Amino acid sequence: MVESSEEKKRISESTIHRLSIYYRALSLLEKEKHETISSKELAKREKLTPAQVRKDLSFFGSFGTRGLGYNVVELKQKIAGILGINRQWRVALIGLGNIGSALVSYKEFVRQGFNIMKLFDNDQRKIGSNHKGIIVSDIKNLESELKEANIEIVIIAVPATVAQYIVDNVVEAGVKAILNFAPINLRVPPDVYLRNENMSMELEYLSFAMVNNHTPKRVKI
């Protein structure tokens, strides 16, 4: 785990994203029966520099054995611990429109330990129906049901117009982590973690790159 608060501040968003990438690479290496991997090989697979890989991993103490590289299983487990995906998370999803419905069956979530246990909507035709094994709850009971189910992470997939109202209720229920798909800048208290996902902005990055002949940079996966 992270050692000191000094250390904490130095971990950038891109380092965290690269840890996610290393985790996936190591999962694949484990399947392919590799026992060890050097920072050089790992870097080559992910098109990074060996120095970058060594720097990223050094944040979390020393793993590697000189000459032999890293033990694949051990490094994978260590990164899982750092990312907090060596455990199961209780997730609720609010809003069963196109994106929300698609996310319910997004296999990568379950694979990484993010288990959607509750679904909420305000549509009477959806409330009470069985959606991939989960009975859809009435948004009216959001606060009490989030508390009752000990939900730790909430995914917001409601229209932008109601997103702030919904988020206020989620925060009121004591949830500390929110992933927002509504195209709006939400306000949350400083002790709540918020991430925003807007697929159109990724396309805007591409159109920017094409219009300006911008050098491609693969910082995000």
Added chain:
Amino acid sequence: MVESSEEKKRISESTIHRLSIYYRALSLLEKEKHETISSKELAKREKLTPAQVRKDLSFFGSFGTRGLGYNVVELKQKIAGILGINRQWRVALIGLGNIGSALVSYKEFVRQGFNIMKLFDNDQRKIGSNHKGIIVSDIKNLESELKEANIEIVIIAVPATVAQYIVDNVVEAGVKAILNFAPINLRVPPDVYLRNENMSMELEYLSFAMVNNHTPKRVKI
């Protein structure tokens, strides 16, 4: 537009994302009938510092009038030009699984000028069917149909196992911009722009933050 190659190098990924955010804020301000906005107000709305806003906008020449701030419509149009969303883009989507199907009706794409004109799948039950007004094409004809339709951007929503093969074909067809939803690190030639979208990684950022009590930072929207 960007002035020199010197200038180009200095535009970071986060600046581009913030431009997308400003564009959305300005669209809303326009709807609310605001004629001008100061960097201070814009910063406050988006929870940034006025210095940051001024710095971002200064990359692209001087817009503001001292004391009056920026003209909302003018600034919005200027940013649209920079981001390349003052025009329409011809987009194709490959893979009509859960995520792919949801993206076809993602309104934000159309709103920003990204028009999905072609859909591809390998499922015989889907090929030839009408999906939101578009006849689904056979993936076998990918290369010729991408060329014929002058597709400029491709969205990949196929399983990870086939994604590299599909992308090779997309590149072969001359497409220079790809948004990838498959959870895999794809290889493309240096002249092709690639962005990856992995919703699970955003959840991993949240779990990392919770496990390590990491200071929330709202760098991405």
